[in-house]
Amino acid sequence: MPDVFAITDPAGPPSPSAGEAALHADAVALLSGWTATSPAAAEARDRTLELLTAGPVAMGRSHRPGHVTASALVLDATGDRVLLCLHGKFRRWVQLGGHCEPADRTLAGAALREATEESGIAGLVVDPVPIDVDIHPVACQGGSLHHDVRFAVFAPPGAVERVSDESEALGWFPPDRLPEPLAGGTVQLVAPALAALRRRA
Template sequence: MPDTHTGLPAYAELHADATALLNRWTPTSPAAAVARDRTLELLTAGPVAMGRGHRAGHVTASALVLDATGRRVLLCLHGKFRKWVQLGGHCEPGDRALAAAALREATEESGIAGLVVDPEPIDVDIHPVACQGDSLHYDVRFAVLAPAGASERVSAESEALGWFPPDRLPEPLAHATEQLVAPALAALARRAAG
């Protein structure tokens, strides 16, 4: 299926961005390094690996949203699996860059205007999901900063949204969400210093 914006196959530009991004990224942990390498292997399938129809698994983009001070993180109580998790989800054919896909997802799911994404991933995690039968999400995760005074709005995908101190995250918490806090805070510190 061609992309109406470029005439190229759907996800071609996003696939090229994801491949370049992950090839140059310095992983934030040994587990992230393994997941990055497995994601690069998945990407050898071509642009099809970016879409949810790829049964072997597909790349997704998510975001840990921090408030302007870095003292709170925004999580959603996911409507389908009833756990607290960072915002994010499937890439769409119109997405051109993985960081932009994470920002789009965070904006849609939080209702917050003016979010800013750090362009470098903070983690990569691979986990099973029920999309297209049994499949895997190869989730590339980013830090996103909310503007001062941001007010969230619950979307159709979540039961609730909540701001939590990074050292007191809610339960039940989705697998691998807690491991995002330290690299997200480090990204915020780099941004403040830069």
């Protein structure tokens, strides 16, 4: 019987897809040129840029040291209300958002996709300039970090939300009277999101 030898790939791990490479390049360019909205956001931006030196792998949830995610604070057309979801897993009110997907090409696009999927609202518009970056521990891969890049997203007049499978409830709230229990880091999105809305006017 002939000897059996293990076959190894001399080229190493597979190359990233064009989509993964594009999303990674967008994240690096976006954060490199971003003026942070707070000292904490500046520190999180710098740590996220350091994470991104790992390459496109840092955009996916399988990267245990941490991975980039995208989320959105949705405002109504007047800025009088923000849309939050009661997260089904950790039972806190939080902005919409989540992991990047293979079809995403930009972080702003990922945030818009997540907001659309989780709110059921058609016609949302994303401001392409981030309003915050936040790093927090999560249970992915038995313990990891989300490097969450956050955006302001604007709903059209008369928008009607629809609860998705990922949340227990959706609700509109005045920016100065957010519900409890509230996820850490959500309240800090209100001021820069309202500033983004004013820039659109």
